[in-house]
Amino acid sequence: xxxxxxxxxxxxxxxxxxxxxxxxxxxxxxxxxxxxxxxxxxxxxxxxxxxxxxxxxxxxxxxxxxxxxxxxxxxxxxxxxxxxxxxxxxxxxxxxxxxxxxxxxxxxxxxxxxxxxxxxxxxxxxxxxxxxxxxxxxxxxxxxxxxxxxxxxxxxxxxxxxxxxxxxxxxxxxxxxxxxxxxxxxxxxxxxxxxxxxxxxxxxxxxxxxxxxxxxxxxxxxxxxxxxxxxxxxxxxxxxxxxxxxxxxxxxxxxxxxxxxxxxxxxxxxxxxxxxxxxxxxxxxxxxxxxxxxxxxxxxxxxxxxxxxxxxxxxxxxxxxxxxxxxxxx
Numbered sequence: 001x002x003x004x005x006x007x008x009x010x011x012x013x014x015x016x017x018x019x020x021x022x023x024x025x026x027x028x029x030x031x032x033x034x035x036x037x038x039x040x041x042x043x044x045x046x047x048x049x050x051x052x053x054x055x056x057x058x059x060x061x062x063x064x065x066x067x068x069x070x071x072x073x074x075x076x077x078x079x080x081x082x083x084x085x086x087x088x089x090x091x092x093x094x095x096x097x098x099x100x101x102x103x104x105x106x107x108x109x110x111x112x113x114x115x116x117x118x119x120x121x122x123x124x125x126x127x128x129x130x131x132x133x134x135x136x137x138x139x140x141x142x143x144x145x146x147x148x149x150x151x152x153x154x155x156x157x158x159x160x161x162x163x164x165x166x167x168x169x170x171x172x173x174x175x176x177x178x179x180x181x182x183x184x185x186x187x188x189x190x191x192x193x194x195x196x197x198x199x200x201x202x203x204x205x206x207x208x209x210x211x212x213x214x215x216x217x218x219x220x221x222x223x224x225x226x227x228x229x230x231x232x233x234x235x236x237x238x239x240x241x242x243x244x245x246x247x248x249x250x251x252x253x254x255x256x257x258x259x260x261x262x263x264x265x266x267x268x269x270x271x272x273x274x275x276x277x278x279x280x281x282x283x284x285x286x287x288x289x290x291x292x293x294x295x296x297x298x299x300x301x302x303x304x305x306x307x308x309x310x311x312x313x314x315x316x317x318x319x320x321x322x323x324x325x326x327x328x329x330x
Contacts, residue, residue, distance in 0.1 A: 001168070004028070004061040004068045006080055008035050010130060011096045012071025013138025016052050017042075018172045021140050026052040029061040031076075035135050042135075059087035067164070070095035070103075073233055074240035078106050085114035094122045094165045098129070098188060099240040100151055100181035120161035123151035123181055125188070126174060131228040144173030147312060149188075152178050152300055159300060166323070167316045175314060175326075178307035189244035194252060196234045197245070199227040288328035295322040 001024045005016045008030035016039065020026040030036050040054045055061035058080050062068045068089065072080055074097050084093075097103050100123040107121050128146040130137065148169045152162050166176045179187070203224045206212045226234075238245050262271035293314065296302055298321055306313070311327040 001025070001066040002027070002064060003168075004055075004058075004065040005071055006030075006058045006061060006068060006084075007071035007073075007076070008039050008135045008138075009071065009073075010133050010135075010137045011126065011128065011142075012069070013039070013135040014128070014140060014142040015069055015071055015096065017046075017050075017138055017140035018143060019168070020046070020052040021050045022168075022171055023049070027055050027061040027065065028052055029055045029058050030135070038135050058083050059089070062087065062089045062091070065089075065091055067092045067094065067168070070097065073097070073236045074099055074102065075232075075236045077103055078110065081107055081110040082114075085111050090118055092120045092122070092161055092164060093118055094124045096124055096126055097240075098125055098192065098237040100125060100149075100184045102240050104151070104153075104181050120158050122157060122161050122165045123149075123153075123184075124165060124169070125149040125184060126169070127192070128174075129192075129229075131226055133230050133233065141173070143169070146174050147177050148174035149177050149179050149184050151181050151184060152303055152307075153180055154300065154304075157300075159298060160320075163298065163316055163320050166313060170313065170315050175312035177312045178303040180304075183308070185241050185244045186247075189241055189248040193238045193241055193245045194248045196226050196229065197238060197249070198252070199224045200234070203227040291327045291329045293324050293326050296325045297322055 003019050003024045003026050005012050005019070005026065005028045008016060008028050012028070012030070016026060016028040028039055030039065036054050039052070043051045043054065046052075062084055068084065068091065070077060070080055070093065077095070077097060093107065095103055104121070104123055107118070111118050126143055126146050126148040128142045128148075150162065150166055150169065151157065152159075169176050202220070206216065206220070206224075259272065259275055262268055262275050265271040288310070295317075296306065298316075303313075303323070306325055306327070309327055311325055313323045313325055315324040317323065
């Protein structure tokens with residue numbers, strides 16, 4: 001395939017490296033001239049078979065591309081989509097943005113208003129982020145073993161387009177999880193976006209207490225790790241998923257209120273033990289052991305049920321009639 005990657009931060013830079021190493025003709029672009037220069041230097045240092053091209057614009061990178069990967073933060077998506085739409089690009093688009101519903105809406109709106117139509121759009125989100133950022137932090141092996149949410153919207157996503165992106169993602173070592181934009185956004189609010197808010201809140205509480213920072217150890221280190229993420233990225237992903245994040249924060253506040261009530265009960269230790277116990281048991285069971293791989297037919301309803309059950313896909317058959325699927329073991 002001829003693949004264009006627009007945005008060369010951690011995820012985009014890793015995509016650029018990974019798809020080039022997989023043998024695809026790869027073109028990349030970033031709005032930052034320093035990042036483009038860094039990417040050109042890195043391309044020159046790569047093996048000849050693994051090299052990529054760095055373009056002067058998003059539209060140039062997308063020229064004749066089979067697939068364009070949008071790897072920019074959510075606030076920058078609309079501008080890139082406008083440029084691609086006005087350039088006449090009409091191929092297949094996917095993205096790696098951490099919120100899916102708003103990206104889907106922007107893409108549908110911008111291309112419709114331009115009078116152009118896309119071959120297809122498949123929303124994606126590789127769960128491979130780190131607290132480090134930028135092209136220099138990129139790693140061609142970043143996606144190995146990572147879950148990669150891939151949106152399969154009823155009556156909207158073409159299954160052949162979905163399989164194209166699923167094949168690419170699994171070839172990079174990722175575990176493809178079928179989902180919809182709405183289901184994805186609700187899930188990542190709980191396991192990604194709110195944890196960023198909680199980590200930042202803990203860091204803000206401790207910042208003015210030198211003693212606390214001196215004593216901080218494992219739980220503080222692990223609990224605040226993602227507070228080191230770039231503020232603009234964290235703000236973009238949380239703000240872009242405002243409704244789902246708000247609902248999750250409300251549920252979290254209710255849980256903390258329950259813990260506070262336990263602290264003021266007649267027997268706080270017993271009350272807190274009751275509060276802690278279910279989460280302790282659940283955390284010790286996570287992540288679940290995988291089942292043995294099994295072949296499933298390529299049918300949207302079958303794939304949707306797999307994703308809702310917490311399952312994933314590790315490969316697409318050559319005839320594209322089946323996928324290799326794994327579920328959480330009972």
